[in-house]
Amino acid sequence: MEKVLIKDAHIVNEGTIVRGDVYIEHGIILEISQNLSVKGPDVHVFDAEGKHLLPGxxxxxxxxxxxxxxxxxxxxxxxxxxxxxxxxxxxxxxxxxxxxxxxxxxxxxxxxxxxxxxxxxxxxxxxxxxxxxxxxxxxxxxxxxxxxxxxxxxxxxxxxxxxxxxxxxxxxxxxxxxxxxxxxxxxxxxxxxxxxxxxxxxxxxxxxxxxxxxxxxxxxxxxxxxxxxxxxxxxxxxxxxxxxxxxxxxxxxxxxxxxxxxxxxxxxxxxxxxxxxxxxxxxxxxxxxxxxxxxxxxxxxxxxxxxxxxxxxxxxxxxxxxxxxxxxxxxxxxxxxxxxxxxxxxxxxxxxxxxxxxxxxxxxxxFDVEKRGYIKPGYYADLVLVDLNNPWTVTTDNILYKCKWSPFEGNTFKSRISHTFVNGQLAYKNFKVYDEKHGKRLTFNR
Structure with a gap:
């Protein structure tokens, strides 16, 4: 996905929560604003109404x-x-x-x-x-x-x-x-x-x-x-x-x-x-x-x-x-x-x-991590969409660790992670991790 538009999210970043849109190109956040309109058949639009957008x-x-x-x-x-x-x-x-x-x-x-x-x-x-x-x-x-x-x-x-x-x-x-x-x-x-x-x-x-x-x-x-x-x-x-x-x-x-x-x-x-x-x-x-x-x-x-x-x-x-x-x-x-x-x-x-x-x-x-950890223009689009009111229970069937157990097994969490973006690419959606790998080596401003 070379172009991504996340619409109408509650963006949690640098001590504030603001409602807005985030536009991403080639894995980098280009613009954060309200009522962004980016058109074209190659723009992937995600409706985030009611959800919170966090940095990865x-x-x-x-x-x-x-x-x-x-x-x-x-x-x-x-x-x-x-x-x-x-x-x-x-x-x-x-x-x-x-x-x-x-x-x-x-x-x-x-x-x-x-x-x-x-x-x-x-x-x-x-x-x-x-x-x-x-x-x-x-x-x-x-x-x-x-x-x-x-x-x-x-x-x-x-x-x-x-x-x-x-x-x-x-x-x-x-x-x-x-x-x-x-x-x-x-x-x-x-x-x-x-x-x-x-x-x-x-x-x-x-x-x-x-x-x-x-x-x-x-x-x-x-x-x-x-x-x-x-x-x-x-x-x-x-x-x-x-x-x-x-x-x-x-x-x-x-x-x-x-x-x-x-x-x-x-x-x-x-x-x-x-x-x-x-x-x-x-x-x-x-x-x-x-x-x-x-x-x-x-x-x-x-x-x-x-x-x-x-x-x-x-x-x-x-x-x-x-x-x-x-x-x-x-x-x-x-x-x-x-x-x-x-x-x-x-x-x-x-x-x-x-x-x-x-x-x-x-x-x-x-750790002086370069261009990550924030939702800012110019930063890598590592982002997480969260639904704060969508309960789910940790069970053996949805545990993804190779060891297949968790100390939280049986716990019901009120909040659900619906989407995870790594370098602007959709890596996870609603209990499905996509096979394609988008991770990059971290670099450091030192």
């Missing part, structure tokens, strides 16, 4: 499992689910098999995404205790950023040498995104409960094992190091009330050197849900108390927390149903993240404008 969501933290773990997911399968959920761009993590800890392995992932991704894509480069020379080769205009695991990880991706960590912080201009949990604290806690229960530890012990202390100890150290070295730090998936004291809301996001993120599951679930959901909501960091969830919401709304992401990390249902010590952490979320946040809008918890700010605008600002 930019999810800055996903695990699409390719290469090496493709029995769980692939870039193709999970990007299909992403566009069905209104996510038009994603940034994927480096802990695949093999890990993206060399330029060669990183570019292999880009090549695969170019062939199979329905959404726009970038990948983070992985830091380790011994790959500083490779980190220094990364082109910051072509790669989203650097990911460091300061808590439990796979293989050689745990960065636990403090001198190496300091050197990395001093040596790169990349945005450094971190998973913060103190490994020693977690190991000690786990041993206590393994002695008591063996491998079949009750799941409600998970937030005690991966405790508030473990999170705070690690995140506070990372922030102190960033302040000492001047590094640009982004702290992933925060989960505790205590950590909220580490972040500032008095500085505009574009000027912040230290930024913060919260994930859908930490905003939705609490430790009271373990009894029902069991290991299906086992994540690292753990879902914690209702008071932690309340503090995360408060910090999100007052701008100490800058971004909402998913940390989409699928495993097979068989894997998740193992006993505690053998059940992997993580779950699939990209298809249901935006509907879940829209449910919170219906509950009066957050405005549509704030959802767009945290899921679309702010990831674009934080």
């Amino acid at each position: 969501v930019i999810d800055d933290q996903v695990h699409f499992r390719e290469p090496g773990l493709t029995h769980k997911a692939t870039i193709g399968s999970e990007s299909r689910a992403a566009v069905a959920g209104g996510i038009t761009s994603f940034i994927e993590m480096p802990n695949t098999v093999p890990q993206a800890t060399t330029i060669e392995k990183l570019e292999d992932k880009f090549s695969r995404a170019a062939e199979t991704s329905h959404a726009n894509y970038s990948f983070m480069f992985g830091g380790t205790n011994d790959n500083l020379s490779e980190i220094k080769k990364v082109d910051k205009t072509k790669v989203a950023g650097l990911k460091l695991f300061l808590g439990s990880s796979t293989g050689n991706m745990l960065v636990d040498d403090e001198e190496v960590l300091r050197e990395i912080f001093k040596s790169t201009d990349l945005v450094i995104s971190v998973h913060c949990e103190d490994e020693e604290t977690i190991k000690n806690n786990l041993e206590i409960y393994k002695e008591r229960y063996g491998d079949d530890i009750p799941i409600n012990m998970h937030p005690i094992i991966r405790s508030e202390e473990a999170c705070y100890l690690s995140s506070s150290k990372a922030i102190a190091l960033a302040k000492e070295t001047g590094a640009r730090l982004h702290v992933f998936h925060l989960s505790t009330a205590k950590e909220m004291e580490l972040f500032d809301n008095k500085i505009p996001l574009k000027d912040k050197k230290i930024t913060a993120e919260v994930c859908i599951h930490h905003l939705w679930f609490s430790d009271e849900d373990y009894e029902d959901k069991q290991t299906l909501i086992k994540w690292n960091p753990a879902v914690k108390k209702k008071t932690d969830r309340a503090a995360l919401w408060e910090a999100l709304l007052d701008d100490r927390l800058d971004v909402i992401a998913t940390d989409h990390a699928p495993h097979t249902l068989e894997e998740k149903q193992n006993v505690y010590t053998k059940a992997p952490s993580g779950g699939p979320l990209v298809q249901h993240a935006l509907p879940a946040m829209l449910e919170k809008y219906h509950e009066g918890k957050i405005s549509l404008e704030k959802i767009v700010e945290k899921m679309c605008h702010n990831p674009a600002i934080l």
Whole structure:
């Protein structure tokens, strides 16, 4: 579709909701106005009366499992689910098999995404205790950023040498995104409960094992190091009330050197849900108390927390149903993240404008994403049409993840994503993802 006209939408963008039309040519937004009239047999017109038009969501933290773990997911399968959920761009993590800890392995992932991704894509480069020379080769205009695991990880991706960590912080201009949990604290806690229960530890012990202390100890150290070295730090998936004291809301996001993120599951679930959901909501960091969830919401709304992401990390249902010590952490979320946040809008918890700010605008600002995250002339036409009053229920039949399960299964959402456009092309319509792939490699204004 070279020419697209979206008519009579409620456009949610930059803190306002205005009724209007959007005209797109060759994947770029050309004009936004009221009563636009563009005629011709090659103009595809979409009637958006009664619907809201949002910028496509930019999810800055996903695990699409390719290469090496493709029995769980692939870039193709999970990007299909992403566009069905209104996510038009994603940034994927480096802990695949093999890990993206060399330029060669990183570019292999880009090549695969170019062939199979329905959404726009970038990948983070992985830091380790011994790959500083490779980190220094990364082109910051072509790669989203650097990911460091300061808590439990796979293989050689745990960065636990403090001198190496300091050197990395001093040596790169990349945005450094971190998973913060103190490994020693977690190991000690786990041993206590393994002695008591063996491998079949009750799941409600998970937030005690991966405790508030473990999170705070690690995140506070990372922030102190960033302040000492001047590094640009982004702290992933925060989960505790205590950590909220580490972040500032008095500085505009574009000027912040230290930024913060919260994930859908930490905003939705609490430790009271373990009894029902069991290991299906086992994540690292753990879902914690209702008071932690309340503090995360408060910090999100007052701008100490800058971004909402998913940390989409699928495993097979068989894997998740193992006993505690053998059940992997993580779950699939990209298809249901935006509907879940829209449910919170219906509950009066957050405005549509704030959802767009945290899921679309702010990831674009934080990672310097070029011409995405907004509905503006000259920007790529990554757009999502939402019907706020068209309920649907999450069932096995409409779950698009390769793993075919969701922690939201059985939930009825009031809002439905009706259309998703990626680079001006219709990628999704009413539970159908089109086969043609329109995703492009993200670029960065740095």
